[in-house]
Amino acid sequence: MFAVVRTGGKQYRVAPGDKIVVEKLDGNAGDKVTLGDVLLAGDGGNLKSTSGLTVAAEIVAQAKGDKVTVFKKRRRHNYRRKQGHRQLHTILRIVAIGDHKHVPSKAEGAAPKAEAKPAKEAPASAAKPEAVENAQKSSDVAGKPTESPAPSDAKAAGAEKPAAKKAAPKAAAPKAAAKSPSTKNAAPAKGAAKKPTKKK
Numbered sequence: 001m002f003a004v005v006r007t008g009g010k011q012y013r014v015a016p017g018d019k020i021v022v023e024k025l026d027g028n029a030g031d032k033v034t035l036g037d038v039l040l041a042g043d044g045g046n047l048k049s050t051s052g053l054t055v056a057a058e059i060v061a062q063a064k065g066d067k068v069t070v071f072k073k074r075r076r077h078n079y080r081r082k083q084g085h086r087q088l089h090t091i092l093r094i095v096a097i098g099d100h101k102h103v104p105s106k107a108e109g110a111a112p113k114a115e116a117k118p119a120k121e122a123p124a125s126a127a128k129p130e131a132v133e134n135a136q137k138s139s140d141v142a143g144k145p146t147e148s149p150a151p152s153d154a155k156a157a158g159a160e161k162p163a164a165k166k167a168a169p170k171a172a173a174p175k176a177a178a179k180s181p182s183t184k185n186a187a188p189a190k191g192a193a194k195k196p197t198k199k200k
Helices: 129-143 154-177
Strands: 002-007 010-014 019-023 032-035 038-043 046-048 055-074 079-097
Touching (some): 010 019
Antiparallel strands (some): 019 079
């Protein structure tokens, strides 16, 4: 059974057991509310008469909506107004539509569940040996420290520095000596050419 009800200027399609958020209604959590403005009702594909039909609901909570910022501005008139707003809402649970009441399902906790007996825990020694070996291997891999590339002694660090300095000039020297073939036949620079002096 379903119905279309109107409240707060809005229309909602509801069925027994549904929860809806509507404009604020008077009442506290747990109070019963009757929605009398039923526009349409039906069961499956068959429509039913709405004369005298009411929808019974229960207030779950009173809440506020998300904040909305209202900002007004008029250009070139130094007019700005900023205001925040949170709409008041009421959360309803539909209990019944006319004579049709909500029947809670097993998922909602209608029937009490039988308490299951706790399973006996197996002793730790009875665990599979393969699982234990895999756990030990993974802990060995995770626990190994990485080797540090830096020397441990200050002397060893000092001994390596001069060797590195000597190696650097040798590597740089061949690069400076190499000339490209295009510069061999090039004209000398202007500053390097000497101008002949005039004799008087």
